[in-house]
Amino acid sequence: MKYTRVPGVEDIYPDRIDLWNHIIETAKATAREYNFRQIITPIFEYTELFKRGIGDETDIVSKEMYTFEDRGGRNLTLRPEGTAAVVRAYCENGDYNRLSSCKLFYIGPMFRAERHQKGRYKQFNQFGIEFFGEDNPYYDFESISLMNTICKKLNICDYKILLNSIGCSKCRPEYINQLKKYYTNQKDKLCNDCQKRLDKNPLRLLDCKNENCIKLKNDAPKITNYICEDCKDHHETLKGYLDNSDVKYTEDAFLVRGLDYYCKTTFEFVTDKLGGQNAFSAGGRYNTLVENLGGSPTPAIGFAAGLERIYLMIESSMQKFKGIDAYIIHSGESTFEKAVEIANFLRKLGFSIDLEPGKKGFKSQFKKADREKSKYVIIIGEDELSKESCSVKDLESGKQELVSLNSLETFLNHIK
Ligand code: HAM
Numbered sequence: 001m002k003y004t005r006v007p008g009v010e011d012i013y014p015d016r017i018d019l020w021n022h023i024i025e026t027a028k029a030t031a032r033e034y035n036f037r038q039i040i041t042p043i044f045e046y047t048e049l050f051k052r053g054i055g056d057e058t059d060i061v062s063k064e065m066y067t068f069e070d071r072g073g074r075n076l077t078l079r080p081e082g083t084a085a086v087v088r089a090y091c092e093n094g095d096y097n098r099l100s101s102c103k104l105f106y107i108g109p110m111f112r113a114e115r116h117q118k119g120r121y122k123q124f125n126q127f128g129i130e131f132f133g134e135d136n137p138y139y140d141f142e143s144i145s146l147m148n149t150i151c152k153k154l155n156i157c158d159y160k161i162l163l164n165s166i167g168c169s170k171c172r173p174e175y176i177n178q179l180k181k182y183y184t185n186q187k188d189k190l191c192n193d194c195q196k197r198l199d200k201n202p203l204r205l206l207d208c209k210n211e212n213c214i215k216l217k218n219d220a221p222k223i224t225n226y227i228c229e230d231c232k233d234h235h236e237t238l239k240g241y242l243d244n245s246d247v248k249y250t251e252d253a254f255l256v257r258g259l260d261y262y263c264k265t266t267f268e269f270v271t272d273k274l275g276g277q278n279a280f281s282a283g284g285r286y287n288t289l290v291e292n293l294g295g296s297p298t299p300a301i302g303f304a305a306g307l308e309r310i311y312l313m314i315e316s317s318m319q320k321f322k323g324i325d326a327y328i329i330h331s332g333e334s335t336f337e338k339a340v341e342i343a344n345f346l347r348k349l350g351f352s353i354d355l356e357p358g359k360k361g362f363k364s365q366f367k368k369a370d371r372e373k374s375k376y377v378i379i380i381g382e383d384e385l386s387k388e389s390c391s392v393k394d395l396e397s398g399k400q401e402l403v404s405l406n407s408l409e410t411f412l413n414h415i416k
Pocket residue numbers: 080081082083112114119120121122123124125126128129130258259279280281282283284286301302303304305306307308309
């Protein structure tokens with residue numbers, strides 16, 4: 001019986017791992033530059049946390065969660081996103097929630113039972129940040145700017161930042177009334193899903209991908225005409241910060257998000273390089289979630305980026321597997337002993353080195369060096385051994401030199 005992976009999940013093989021790790025290291029380093037510190041939360045939580053946090057009527061909670069009962073009869077769910085879990089951890093630990101503000105980031109797998117396609121998986125990885133403690137729009141700017149910096153460092157170019165304000169609990173109800181009125185008059189033109197959404201979650205109508213629903217959206221009321229003075233000020237100040245920086249954005253009055261906790265700022269980094277999945281990072285402000293999940297009232301903002309989607313966007317432009325620094329070729333026995341000694345010495349200095357035991361022909365060892373994409377080959381045969389030296393061959397230029405073992409470190413440092 002041959003086993004295969006479950007549809008909708010991916011293996012990341014060694015030839016992709018350098019680029020994968022490069023994305024993670026870039027995201028981590030950028031988060032540190034903005035003084036965010038890493039948090040690791042468990043992969044599963046009580047189901048209730050996500051229901052209450054994300055919203056019962058959202059697609060994530062109503063259709064996509066991996067929920068199970070454990071052996072102790074607890075109702076648990078594999079996390080579909082990071083925010084609710086980080087908020088839970090923040091509320092649970094007074095060392096953090098007593099601080100006037102708190103900056104956290106996370107990286108890890110998330111799980112959603114979505115129909116899979118390119119860029120959309122049942123298990124995927126997010127890098128996310130969450131800022132707790134202030135409603136100041138400066139922090140909305142910092143969040144967007146942080147993600148933009150990651151894009152620049154990774155040489156991602158073909159993207160747009162969509163920006164909106166979806167108001168707050170004071171001004172949004174009137175907008176939703178207007179939206180309902182507009183759509184109720186044309187209910188029969190909506191797709192089946194949207195006819196149901198009209199009562200339960202009318203904002204989601206603006207996010208539907210059905211052709212007819214998209215046409216109807218164009219004339220729908222815009223939230224920008226309904227937000228209160230406080231939300232308007234917040235939005236204008238944020239735009240001022242963005243205008244004074246190098247972060248370009250596009251306003252999109254119909255940008256709503258698939259999670260219920262947002263208020264005021266919402267944003268998405270979108271591209272047309274990913275086929276159907278155009279958002280590779282998204283987030284917004286969520287000023288009431290901490291209180292909803294049992295904490296004291298704490299404004300907050302954050303975003304999460306999909307690492308698989310970022311990978312897909314940059315894989316063609318980046319070198320995938322860089323290979324090792326050197327492969328050591330020997331003729332067995334005493335030359336093998338010397339080869340191991342050299343390997344240990346060079347590995348301690350930080351070079352990536354490989355070699356094989358046994359008595360294999362030079363030709364087959366050269367082939368292996370090639371397969372490992374080695375930059376150099378270090379040859380240690382009987383002749384070299386007697387001269388306390390080795391031959392070093394640059395596999396790209398084909399140039400070969402005899403180097404004494406004493407000066408190997410200096411030689412390799414020089415060519416690195
Ligand atoms: P989200 O929009 O649901 O927001 O997901 C954020 C990002 O995760 C998406 O833009 C996408 O890149 C990636 N993503 C989502 N689902 C999938 C999937 N099935 N396959 C591959 N990638 C996917 C959140 O999760 C919020 N927690 C973001 C946030 C943080 N808001 C405030 N703080």
